Amino acid sequence: MSRLVVVSNRVADPQDAAPGGLAVALQEAMQRRSGMWFGWSGAVVDNTEPQVSSQQSQGVTLVTTELVNRDHESYYQGFCNKILWPVFHSRLDLAEFKAGFWEGYRRVNEQFARQLLPLLEEDDLIWVHDYHLIGLAGQLRALGCKQKIGFFLHIPFPPPVIFQALPQHKTLVRDLLTYDLIGLQSKQDLRHFRSYVVDQACGDTKPGSRYQAYGRQARCEVFPIGIDAQAFAALTQEPESVQVHETMRREYSQRRLVLGIDRLDYSKGLPERIHAFRDLLSRYSHHVRSATLVQIGSPTRENLQVYAEIRARFEFLCGSINGDYGELDWMPVRYIHQVLTRSHLAGLCRCAAVGLITPLRDGMNLVAKEFVAAQDPGDPGVLVLSQFAGAAEQLSEALLVNPHDIQATADTIDRALQMPRQERIDRHGRLLERIKTQDVYWWCRSFLSVLAECPTTVGPESAYGPAFSGPICVDAGGEAAVQSFSASAYRDQTSRKGMG
Numbered sequence: 001m002s003r004l005v006v007v008s009n010r011v012a013d014p015q016d017a018a019p020g021g022l023a024v025a026l027q028e029a030m031q032r033r034s035g036m037w038f039g040w041s042g043a044v045v046d047n048t049e050p051q052v053s054s055q056q057s058q059g060v061t062l063v064t065t066e067l068v069n070r071d072h073e074s075y076y077q078g079f080c081n082k083i084l085w086p087v088f089h090s091r092l093d094l095a096e097f098k099a100g101f102w103e104g105y106r107r108v109n110e111q112f113a114r115q116l117l118p119l120l121e122e123d124d125l126i127w128v129h130d131y132h133l134i135g136l137a138g139q140l141r142a143l144g145c146k147q148k149i150g151f152f153l154h155i156p157f158p159p160p161v162i163f164q165a166l167p168q169h170k171t172l173v174r175d176l177l178t179y180d181l182i183g184l185q186s187k188q189d190l191r192h193f194r195s196y197v198v199d200q201a202c203g204d205t206k207p208g209s210r211y212q213a214y215g216r217q218a219r220c221e222v223f224p225i226g227i228d229a230q231a232f233a234a235l236t237q238e239p240e241s242v243q244v245h246e247t248m249r250r251e252y253s254q255r256r257l258v259l260g261i262d263r264l265d266y267s268k269g270l271p272e273r274i275h276a277f278r279d280l281l282s283r284y285s286h287h288v289r290s291a292t293l294v295q296i297g298s299p300t301r302e303n304l305q306v307y308a309e310i311r312a313r314f315e316f317l318c319g320s321i322n323g324d325y326g327e328l329d330w331m332p333v334r335y336i337h338q339v340l341t342r343s344h345l346a347g348l349c350r351c352a353a354v355g356l357i358t359p360l361r362d363g364m365n366l367v368a369k370e371f372v373a374a375q376d377p378g379d380p381g382v383l384v385l386s387q388f389a390g391a392a393e394q395l396s397e398a399l400l401v402n403p404h405d406i407q408a409t410a411d412t413i414d415r416a417l418q419m420p421r422q423e424r425i426d427r428h429g430r431l432l433e434r435i436k437t438q439d440v441y442w443w444c445r446s447f448l449s450v451l452a453e454c455p456t457t458v459g460p461e462s463a464y465g466p467a468f469s470g471p472i473c474v475d476a477g478g479e480a481a482v483q484s485f486s487a488s489a490y491r492d493q494t495s496r497k498g499m500g
């Protein structure tokens with residue numbers, strides 16, 4: 001079996017008590033298959049040459065690199081978090097298209113390729129993760145890498161009209177199509193990608209899920225990421241989890257616990273959630289002094305202004321609902337700005353009557369799946385889930401809501417709180433079955449088996465595809481995109497202008 005080389009922006013620290021969704025999924029997947037994991041260590045160094053270091057951990061070789069100061073700003077904080085994250089989550093209003101970010105993004109993708117190449121073995125399967133590294137395959141191919149390279153996008157692929165606002169949209173899609181396999185989270189993401197390729201880039205789809213545009217061609221399919229459902233359910237039996245569960249059950253014996261768990265990100269719909277909860281209390285007064293929203297809003301990307309703003313706005317709303325509805329012995333919202341351990345989260349999920357997961361946009365949302373996995377099948381809580389989370393496509397037995405529709409969301413929370421036990425059991429049983437079948441190992445196996453089937457890449461020239469002469473495509477901006485160029489012309493362009 002080929003060795004698996006995973007590349008992602010960050011390599012998870014195996015000692016970390018609570019990594020993010022991507023890290024959680026990869027850690028679980030990598031423990032099944034020995035291999036190498038390459039990424040940034042989190043260290044930022046002054047303008048010296050970034051160093052690579054390596055360690056063994058639970059059968060996996062972890063290789064990390066550093067970022068120099070200016071690249072941390074322009075690549076990570078800049079192009080990744082101030083451009084790609086908001087645009088891919090359809091928040092053009094929050095994007096900062098600042099000069100210099102793109103060059104930093106290209107530089108770091110080139111740095112990763114340069115440092116990774118000498119570590120590769122002939123037979124490796126390379127699996128690159130997420131929006132930070134869209135350009136990596138192109139950079140590796142330019143250096144002569146011949147191994148198969150797959151890419152998985154953990155965040156949504158935006159509608160073409162939004163994506164086109166990115167000044168570098170053509171280069172990014174050309175870079176994506178340089179991979180042998182592109183994996184997306186949901187059918188909706190694939191529809192957006194297809195529509196961009198066919199309608200905006202004047203490209204084409206081919207048999208075998210192949211997409212062609214800008215002189216490149218790749219296979220692209222949907223692989224919804226899962227969790228290790230058994231392991232998460234088992235966490236509910238850990239002492240820490242049992243203790244949380246018992247404390248909460250004591251405290252909430254006369255009350256109903258509604259639970260939200262999110263990074264404090266503007267994509268997670270937290271202000272809208274508080275508005276919906278307020279509307280619930282105002283129109284369904286029997287929930288006053290009863291329904292209590294426990295909201296974990298864990299710190300994230302705190303040095304970015306837009307995250308400070310969403311935090312301030314959210315905390316103002318929590319303060320105001322508690323001021324208006326709270327009493328000496330009851331507060332409607334309990335907000336915790338901390339990262340909790342997974343055992344702690346499992347215990348909380350187990351005792352909640354409702355899991356309220358209402359992002360405005362989300363690639364998947366693993367918390368929704370974890371909530372289901374943690375329930376007692378004989379007396380389960382109800383999942384209220386945003387229709388805009390990737391998870392909604394698989395979790396159709398949840399109560400799906402439009403988080404922008406405050407009143408309908410409040411009505412749905414009420415319905416969840418009133419749902420008869422048998423209906424809860426039926427819905428939960430069907431959800432749990434799917435979460436167990438389509439778990440993180442299924443996701444990993446599915447992606448890797450398709451990648452292994454992809455035709456072998458024979459050399460840098462062919463990786464760019466043959467020179468492609470297609471029609472002239474007039475895109476929405478009215479710009480004529482001539483789809484005829486050769487691989488060498490592309491490389492010349494890239495090195496001269498930094499591509500934009």
Ligand SMILES: O=P(O)(O)OC[C@H]1O[C@H](O[C@H]2O[C@H](CO)[C@@H](O)[C@H](O)[C@H]2O)[C@H](O)[C@@H](O)[C@@H]1O
Nearest residue numbers: 020021022130154155225300362363364365366
């Ligand atoms: O470490 P951060 O930069 O603060 O962010 C944590 C991770 O967030 C993103 O997660 C995405 O992947 C999840 C698993 O596929 C998915 O469920 C979720 O919807 C996505 O938002 C991000 O893609 C990761 O790079 C971050 O590490």
Ligand SMILES: O=c1ccn([C@@H]2O[C@H](COP(=O)(O)OP(=O)(O)O)[C@@H](O)[C@H]2O)c(=O)[nH]1
Nearest residue numbers: 018020021022024263298339340365366367
């Ligand atoms: O305090 C916290 C909050 C979240 N998580 C974990 O972080 C992941 C969040 O993944 P999700 O896909 O829901 O969203 P993301 O944060 O990746 O956008 C889940 O596995 C959570 O269990 C955690 O361990 N502690």
